């Protein structure tokens with residue numbers, strides 16, 4: 001690492017006045033200029049600008065230097081990596097708080113920058129704080145920013161905000177983030193960028209059904225395929241701020257940080273607060289380009305699931321709380337027969353849990369329902385060649401439970417507070433070591449005894465006025481939840497975890513550091529689920545997104561949907577089934593058996609390839625493609641969600657093929673409705689295939705069959721040479 005120490009070393013005449021540091025990877029660069037006074041400044045984050053020679057450093061600084069604007073502070077000022085009004089910045093600060101009532105506006109000294117080309121570390125200190133900021137660019141071009149401050153004063157420092165910000169291109173014009181609700185998570189919302197400081201706050205105490213998931217700024221008209229986009233996501237499972245500042249006298253700033261409550265973080269001498277990672281992604285290939293970087297970055301993690309993602313059967317919508325050995329064994333036998341590889345016993349197996357009114361916290365197998373324990377079921381599941389998974393909701397306690405009676409002091413609230421219940425439950429304080437140890441031991445006993453391979457880790461309420469040790473406690477609790485997951489995995493290294501929170505209220509990269517997939521929504525209505533999955537895919541690759549074939553009549557909407565459509569939707573994910581398969585006809589079971597075989601054949605492609613969302617010019621179509629990394633194959637799902645404007649079906653135009661190779665395009669047998677509603681389907685569909693160069697399939701395309709709303713076709717595109 002080269003260390004530039006402005007304070008300690010006079011600069012020689014040949015050295016630039018302000019050394020410039022560059023991180024570069026995968027077509028992205030971050031250019032940081034050393035501090036003038038205070039902290040360093042980001043000059044550029046976006047398209048790769050190449051190496052910057054020392055001899056060019058002064059000119060780069062001059063090129064982007066901010067002159068004094070009219071009616072402004074008298075001297076030029078830098079937009080630093082942690083901007084405050086001391087610098088001259090009058091937008092939302094990067095750091096805020098107070099020291100004994102006086103505002104915390106640190107005067108940073110001795111700023112140093114150390115960089116090895118992929119990671120850049122800034123250190124500095126003020127009278128009361130030491131700062132360490134890390135900017136780490138990975139091989140996918142994803143930039144993670146993390147600040148840490150340590151108290152260095154006997155007077156405690158009350159921290160109100162510590163947020164990561166980066167400047168984006170001045171040509172941004174539009175903003176996109178997500179909202180949502182239970183069973184309709186991650187709905188996009190788009191608007192023009194307007195002046196001012198805009199903070200999108202999440203105060204759900206968990207990531208939330210309406211979490212922004214990402215906050216993106218883009219050039220005018222950016223879409224899935226095109227446009228320059230700068231986006232940020234906070235890798236954190238609780239309260240958050242995603243923020244944009246557009247001030248007349250500065251470049252637009254994008255950022256994110258943990259939302260801290262008053263008194264939540266108070267730093268004595270030597271105490272450190274480290275922010276969650278703010279994950280920044282730039283692309284000039286629209287939203288799919290942003291997603292590709294997120295996906296590549298996640299797939300490169302050492303802990304990314306590498307084993308093929310098994311076909312799951314989850315018992316929830318099959319039996320709900322009616323757990324009995326014989327019907328569940330029958331369910332397992334049918335499941336194994338149709339190709340299921342992992343059988344997951346959902347809520348209802350533990351002491352007295354006959355409804356959602358009781359028992360959270362009492363993680364012992366209920367002898368009233370399971371007189372011989374879970375052993376007979378687990379043994380049968382194993383004999384059938386499947387893995388066994390089990391549902392827990394570790395952070396919660398029902399008022400009606402042995403745990404609540406024994407340990408009322410373990411709640412995440414003031415003892416005398418009247419916190420509202422939600423789904424008849426309270427939150428356990430996971431920052432309390434005794435409470436956490438209790439949950440760890442209780443879970444470990446069941447997981448260890450049955451060698452449980454998979455935990456569906458649920459969290460079914462928002463967390464409000466959380467108090468730990470007399471202070472706002474959400475930060476400590478959330479870190480405690482992470483620690484519990486880490487401890488559990490350390491004890492049971494084979495264990496996989498699914499992050500679920502009333503469906504998809506915990507979809508974030510913080511929880512995904514210690515889990516293997518998310519449950520994106522409680523809606524198994526495939527039509528409703530399509531957009532939920534599409535917008536979960538903006539952050540996550542398909543292998544991390546649970547996707548189950550639900551019942552013919554959806555339990556959340558009452559809609560009837562054909563099995564083929566439900567299977568086509570679930571295929572593009574970490575696939576499974578969530579319906580009582582013992583009630584299906586032999587013909588339906590045959591169709592599901594063919595589908596699980598198809599999934600097993602194609603998961604290698606689906607879980608490693610490049611995902612794209614194709615706009616075919618018909619708003620009633622949702623089209624998703626996955627192209628193999630070597631471009632030899634692609635799978636495409638075209639789903640009709642509403643009727644289209646034209647009498648003729650539009651052509652399917654692909655993206656990401658090798659334009660010079662020839663491909664065979666054909667509907668995949670056994671799934672979807674290749675012939676659609678056409679009186680006379682396109683001739684090539686009648687023949688069964690087309691063979692054309694990649695360039696023709698991309699630019700001209702092949703006319704699709706006319707599909708009815710609620711139907712889909714899945715096509716394969718295979719290189720011929």
Ligand code: GLA
Pocket residue numbers: 316346347356391458460500501502503522
């Ligand atoms: C939550 C989950 C569901 C199911 C139930 C069980 O709602 O999202 O999938 O596990 O809890 O109570």
